[in-house]
Amino acid sequence: MKVISDEFVPANTGWGAPMKKGQVLRLTAKSIIDFACINLNNLNERFDQARTKVYNMKLWITTGDVLYSKLNNPMMTIVEDQFAGLGYHDLQYGMCSGPRYARAKEEGRLNQYHHGDNIPIPDHGCWENLTDGFRKWNVPPELIPSPLNIFQHVDIDTSTGQIQHTPTRPEEPIYVDFRAEMDLAVAASACPDLAAPEFGQPIQAMIYEGGV
């Protein structure tokens, strides 16, 4: 394995890097990673939750599934998913953020999103972190795409549509490998959870040469 870069990303911070078509991104953690990618040769072409769900014709994606852009082009393929069998990655949530936490607290709904009502909340979250991760490409916050929420296992009742937070996470750090299908800017946010600190953990972001 020829490693291009291997970086430690502290809890509640963002990370970003360019990568070449064919390279593989390995994201390792035991708590949620919000992840998004952008076409390096057209910074307006971004990962898109809706296109990804409809192309794969499913709500949950895993090994073999493809991340699509708004312009309907394949951006990355999941080549290994160690969360398979343990839980599903999420394509329903947006990104948590300082204002998102503040609203949940103001409305007395922290318990619906997190792990209790009377919990410490961070002043920033994944939206700010992903904006930071993409900073060198000057992506404004309102254009940060809704992400793939890695290791965010959510209960969805597909008959009623009800979406429910769960505490299901990896017990130990595990990884997901994504092969780039075009030259990309990629960014990841390490979960900001303060209420259950074991859920707000750092991540390891490695890029390596794909192929044999």
Next chain:
Amino acid sequence: MNVINEAAVSPQKGWMGNVDQGQILRISGRSVIDFNAFKREDIREYFDTARTRIYNLNMYPTAGHRLFSKQNNPMMQIIEDGFSGVGLHDLQSGHGCAEGMLSVLAPLEITYEDLPDPLGFFRNLDITREGRIRPKPKGPLTDVSIDLKAEIDLVCAIMNCPAAETSASGADAFITILQP
């Protein structure tokens, strides 16, 4: 309630217009109607499918749910849903006819890349317990309406976008703006 504005929208055509805070936007029809909304004083704040799903903690928008912006502010509330019990509105898919919506939104100068995902009224997706998404080509058989109350001043837009496989393709959609 006073009728402020009315419009008929042919298939493959769209409509864009202002809806003021407190006014009610009534959308009627029997084909898939893709919907977008923007905050009038700053269109960088727009209706967002993910924020809306998670604010309501539900994938299927219906009466009582609120439409939220990317910036996490309330934009509209669904106050009546004539499709309830008939089928499900769609917060999963992208635009069915994106180019059409882009021409409707031309005065806002929005590019394809920046076009926010829509709320697909009357799309009636079938999602299995395993999370498989299957097309369900059965829209409403007769016209149904959905009423949305604006919580801020908005620019709203629809595309009457009948899916090719839908039996209801070819029907007009109707817009009514009501002042309570």
